[in-house]
Amino acid sequence: QTVVTQEPSLTVSPGGTVTLTCASSTGAVTSDYYPNWFQQKPGQAPRALIYSTRNKHPWTPARFSGSLLGGKAALTLSAVQPEDEADYYCLLYSDGFWVFGGGTKVTVL
Amino acid sequence: EVQLVQSGAEVKKPGDSLKISCWASGYTFTDYWIGWVRQMPGKGLEWMGIIHPGDSDRRYSPSFQGRVTFSADKSINTAYLQWSSLEASDTGMYYCASPSGSWGQGTLVTVSS
Numbered sequence: 182q183t184v185v186t187q188e189p190s191l192t193v194s195p196g197g198t199v200t201l202t203c204a205s206s207t208g209a210v211t212s213d214y215y216p217n218w219f220q221q222k223p224g225q226a227p228r229a230l231i232y233s234t235r236n237k238h239p240w241t242p243a244r245f246s247g248s249l250l251g252g253k254a255a256l257t258l259s260a261v262q263p264e265d266e267a268d269y270y271c272l273l274y275s276d277g278f279w280v281f282g283g284g285t286k287v288t289v290l
Numbered sequence: 291e292v293q294l295v296q297s298g299a300e301v302k303k304p305g306d307s308l309k310i311s312c313w314a315s316g317y318t319f320t321d322y323w324i325g326w327v328r329q330m331p332g333k334g335l336e337w338m339g340i341i342h343p344g345d346s347d348r349r350y351s352p353s354f355q356g357r358v359t360f361s362a363d364k365s366i367n368t369a370y371l372q373w374s375s376l377e378a379s380d381t382g383m384y385y386c387a388s389p390s391g392s393w394g395q396g397t398l399v400t401v402s403s
Contacts, residue, residue, distance in 0.1 A: 182353070219335070227385065228378030229393070277349070278352070280337060
């Protein structure tokens with residue numbers, strides 16, 4: 182089964198920019214993997230942020246953006262706010278199945 | 291507004307059976323897949339699989355094939371996740387999710403002797 186890899190943790194300063202990536206063991210991630218991104222804060226259900234690489238849900242803050250970068254899916258957080266501290270998960274479609282990455286813990290410090 | 295509301299927390303013993311539910315509102319239930327996701331204590335999200343309530347087509351992740359069963363009742367807009375024989379390793383939070391981006395609030399399942 183496909184393995185999806187994310188950075189375990191990243192630290193960013195308030196107002197800064199951070200990019201999270203999502204790689205597939207099967208090769209370069211393309212739009213055919215329909216990358217999704219989710220945010221989860223402690224004790225809460227996940228919240229969907231991005232679908233199909235770069236599309237935002239109505240509730241997704243403008244400072245979040247999705248893209249493809251160097252063969253990976255990417256989530257960029259710009260002008261980071263303290264409330265962006267959370268775990269972030271990517272989800273890829275591969276070989277008929279959806280697979281989550283292990284998650285990235287983003288610390289705002 | 292799309293809403294998914296899940297059934298309450300469960301405490302069960304190994305070997306017990308269990309069926310948890312996910313009630314959908316705000317859209318045509320039979321038009322879209324519903325997915326199920328597991329989160330074990332302190333761990334990440336795991337995709338269990340999906341069901342299409344319109345025709346009950348099911349796709350199970352290989353990790354969960356044979357361990358759980360998805361079903362849906364179109365008459366009451368409800369999807370179900372069930373186990374026939376729980377194990378302690380089934381302890382975790384279970385979420386339903388829709389392609390619209392909406393998630394249920396989660397159902398905590400605790401399996402302990």
